[in-house]
Amino acid sequence: MAAVTAHGAPTLPRSSAWLLLTPALAMFILFFAVPFLTMATMSVLSGNPMVVPNPRFTTRHFERILDDVYYLETLWITVRLGLSTTIVSLLIGYPLALWLARARSRTTRTLLMMAVLAPMMMGLVVRTYAWLAMYSNRGVINGSLAWLGLTDEPIQFLGSEAAVVVALAHIYVPFMILTLSGVIARIDTRLEEAARGLGASSAAAFLQVTLPLSMPGILAGSLLVFALAISAYVTPIVIGNYNIQTLPMLVYQQISSSFNLGFAAALGIVLLIVALLLVGAYNRVMARAPGAA
Amino acid sequence: MLNRRTLLGAAAGTLAMPTLLGAQEANTLRITGWGGAWGEVMRSKHIPTFEKAHNCTVEVDTAFPFVPKLLASPRGRPVYDVLHTNSNEQWSVFEQGLVERRPDLKLVPNAAKTYPYATSDSIVGIVIFTSAIGLAWRKDRIQAAPASWKDFWKPEYAGKRASYVIPANSLGQALFMMAGKVYGKGFKDLDASFKAMEAVKPVRLFDFTGGAENAILAGELDIAVLHDTAAYRNQDKVPVEFAAPSEGVMALEQVLSVTTGTPKKALAHEWINFMLSQEVQRSMAETVWYSPVRSDLTLAEKYRGKLLTTPEQVATLVQMPWQWYNENKDRIDDRVNRIFRG
Amino acid sequence: MGRWFYVLNGLILAFLLLPVAIVILFALNPEPFIAFPPSGFSLRWYDKFLHSRDFMHAFMLSLELGVGTALLAGCIGTAAALAIARGNLPGSGFLTALFLSPLVLPGLLTGFAMFQLVMVLGIGRSSSVLLVGHTVVAIPYVMRTVLAVLANADRSIEEAARGLGASPATVFREVTLPLIRPGVIAGCMFAFITSFDQFPVSLFLVAPGEETLPIAMFNYLRFDFDGTIAAASTVSILLAVLLVLAIERTVGLQNSTRL
Numbered sequence: 039m040a041a042v043t044a045h046g047a048p049t050l051p052r053s054s055a056w057l058l059l060t061p062a063l064a065m066f067i068l069f070f071a072v073p074f075l076t077m078a079t080m081s082v083l084s085g086n087p088m089v090v091p092n093p094r095f096t097t098r099h100f101e102r103i104l105d106d107v108y109y110l111e112t113l114w115i116t117v118r119l120g121l122s123t124t125i126v127s128l129l130i131g132y133p134l135a136l137w138l139a140r141a142r143s144r145t146t147r148t149l150l151m152m153a154v155l156a157p158m159m160m161g162l163v164v165r166t167y168a169w170l171a172m173y174s175n176r177g178v179i180n181g182s183l184a185w186l187g188l189t190d191e192p193i194q195f196l197g198s199e200a201a202v203v204v205a206l207a208h209i210y211v212p213f214m215i216l217t218l219s220g221v222i223a224r225i226d227t228r229l230e231e232a233a234r235g236l237g238a239s240s241a242a243a244f245l246q247v248t249l250p251l252s253m254p255g256i257l258a259g260s261l262l263v264f265a266l267a268i269s270a271y272v273t274p275i276v277i278g279n280y281n282i283q284t285l286p287m288l289v290y291q292q293i294s295s296s297f298n299l300g301f302a303a304a305l306g307i308v309l310l311i312v313a314l315l316l317v318g319a320y321n322r323v324m325a326r327a328p329g330a331a
Numbered sequence: 332m333l334n335r336r337t338l339l340g341a342a343a344g345t346l347a348m349p350t351l352l353g354a355q356e357a358n359t360l361r362i363t364g365w366g367g368a369w370g371e372v373m374r375s376k377h378i379p380t381f382e383k384a385h386n387c388t389v390e391v392d393t394a395f396p397f398v399p400k401l402l403a404s405p406r407g408r409p410v411y412d413v414l415h416t417n418s419n420e421q422w423s424v425f426e427q428g429l430v431e432r433r434p435d436l437k438l439v440p441n442a443a444k445t446y447p448y449a450t451s452d453s454i455v456g457i458v459i460f461t462s463a464i465g466l467a468w469r470k471d472r473i474q475a476a477p478a479s480w481k482d483f484w485k486p487e488y489a490g491k492r493a494s495y496v497i498p499a500n501s502l503g504q505a506l507f508m509m510a511g512k513v514y515g516k517g518f519k520d521l522d523a524s525f526k527a528m529e530a531v532k533p534v535r536l537f538d539f540t541g542g543a544e545n546a547i548l549a550g551e552l553d554i555a556v557l558h559d560t561a562a563y564r565n566q567d568k569v570p571v572e573f574a575a576p577s578e579g580v581m582a583l584e585q586v587l588s589v590t591t592g593t594p595k596k597a598l599a600h601e602w603i604n605f606m607l608s609q610e611v612q613r614s615m616a617e618t619v620w621y622s623p624v625r626s627d628l629t630l631a632e633k634y635r636g637k638l639l640t641t642p643e644q645v646a647t648l649v650q651m652p653w654q655w656y657n658e659n660k661d662r663i664d665d666r667v668n669r670i671f672r673g
Numbered sequence: 674m675g676r677w678f679y680v681l682n683g684l685i686l687a688f689l690l691l692p693v694a695i696v697i698l699f700a701l702n703p704e705p706f707i708a709f710p711p712s713g714f715s716l717r718w719y720d721k722f723l724h725s726r727d728f729m730h731a732f733m734l735s736l737e738l739g740v741g742t743a744l745l746a747g748c749i750g751t752a753a754a755l756a757i758a759r760g761n762l763p764g765s766g767f768l769t770a771l772f773l774s775p776l777v778l779p780g781l782l783t784g785f786a787m788f789q790l791v792m793v794l795g796i797g798r799s800s801s802v803l804l805v806g807h808t809v810v811a812i813p814y815v816m817r818t819v820l821a822v823l824a825n826a827d828r829s830i831e832e833a834a835r836g837l838g839a840s841p842a843t844v845f846r847e848v849t850l851p852l853i854r855p856g857v858i859a860g861c862m863f864a865f866i867t868s869f870d871q872f873p874v875s876l877f878l879v880a881p882g883e884e885t886l887p888i889a890m891f892n893y894l895r896f897d898f899d900g901t902i903a904a905a906s907t908v909s910i911l912l913a914v915l916l917v918l919a920i921e922r923t924v925g926l927q928n929s930t931r932l
Binding site for chain 1: 818894906
């Protein structure tokens, strides 16, 4: 988060900062770092140290990933799905976030908020099955198209990457909207008015004032959606019809039916490293972008 | 349930004190089990009966998957006393040394009343019920009943047939082996199986049977690899029929095994014996459509000819070589993943 | 804002709400499977959901866990975000990455790893363990939203207050907190929702007989596709509506979405 900390003097003394950080740090070390390191250890052992008395050190899980181009292709598909989902979420999330942030009427705001939260509360599994019901041969979309006489044969949505991306975007766009609207709401509308007063068109005023100032929201929202999308597995399995194979799906298979926890851990670590590298690079680029922070 | 005290306790950053093992849990039998109709009947009827008879409590974990949890629990302190899974998973955990090859049959008198397949060499533990994997099909969409497994590959079912994600689902794995037999030299003929998987596309693939079952019920698809249990229990709602192909139906066994190192060995065996009792065998067969393993049961008229209860019916049941499959699973998964990837 | 802006947003809202409408519709479909169009109207699945001891128990547990997680993650995450944004700590990039990790690591691995820890420590699975697990996974959301708002917050106000002799505590209460409130509230909402909808972590940490709603729904879906799940989902949607109303009545959405 170089973008956030880079400028200005800190208003917090370091000692208080450490104090504020302690609860989160303690919780993470005990309940995330320790279990995670156990997983990392398992990814380089020949067996689960809990079960096998003397496991040997081995790099075979990582070799398996590197030796077979299938895993790299799967990693690329996973990242590609994450990127597409993020872009689609941003495109459909921004206008609604802008409305939510700028709506003057209390009722409008309340109703919009409900519309954003309702899909989130449905539950991930149910939302995925709702999309299955949309995409099926006799589902909502194909059923409506046939009823209107527009198609003779059902369109095969299931198994296409676009179908997975749309479903994922639907599932994760609320995270984008809520993050964005929080930031947009804090942008002083007078800035945009001033720009217009100086002769800029509304579009230009938006592009040159509001959009750059909402960069922290875009950054945070994109990170959330990307992270969630690349670790999703229920939706790609159900909508992707096994045509679309992602790394979290392989992790799921390794844990729940191959019981190869070492390999599952290795796959998870590869995904985590790639994601953190991408996030770091993204942060760096966005920090240099005009208007960021 | 969470109460305010546990909330506050956790909020203060303190963990709940390690549960006092021992005294409090001495009488608790920890098992795994299914949800759905199975779970409802077990909980409302049979578990209370057992708890009363043996003055104990039965704790059922219904949050699948169970095996990884057993794998994660320290050796000698298994998280379950009795493991209930399908046959293929029992082989995996047995090879890791986490369950006994066979319960002590001297402590399970009811085992003497079962068909031999319940304790055959291809089983780790003991079978308590079985389903038959065959072909479920819509009578209103398909003219003639499928007779052979090969019928599933008919071109007219392209895009209208349902199977499973092979790496994750044992029905998908069973179909894979059966394809080797009907199109090649036998269950272990990998090349024939791979070719058949290539040929079965386009096909809808599900990760568990509920999805395929719903697709058949809703009329979304016409034919599915499915267990008889799922087909029979819906016949009063939609025109779905179950076909047992001539090459045999594949056994989907419900298997119980005793975990290695459980401190409740005696109670675990009592539980297995209880699940094999006439009362439980009949009740589960007649409420949730699983074929009982006991050879001395006569079920009500409705179930005859459907559930596998006579020696002739049981003879059509094919047990799959899961030990071999598990050994080759990685190799199979690697190829199959590629075959089905778009 | 022009007419096209509202047309565009109308389409986006339709996209957002269509699946919601479908689920509400399925909950009223008398057939015991998902099919479109529904064949009639029935309240049997609501009846089944509301009278199922398991589902109601799971619903209440998920609700309590959600509130607990929102409170815990809200406090811990906000504190950590403030420390990272304003403390000028060494390695803040590393810390941010650390706190983001649970979002990216497939939840099943996180859940499994936590389960293994709990087994090794001999703590056993319980609702408290589940609460901690949910909180760890929820903290990144709070941190993200609070950091995003802090990035835009005008620091000179805080400095001015300090310059006028206010104590750090006063500055925090009177200046910083109101500044970051939208982020905190959005973060708490995320925390509540991720906990309420948490699946992979709960899968490993739920104690037998103490299932959360998503786990109960998943177990049910493995065997039955009838409208009970859609009914459960509809009740949860109703909860979202109530949640928004509650925030509107207490803190005010005005305060949560803008300064």
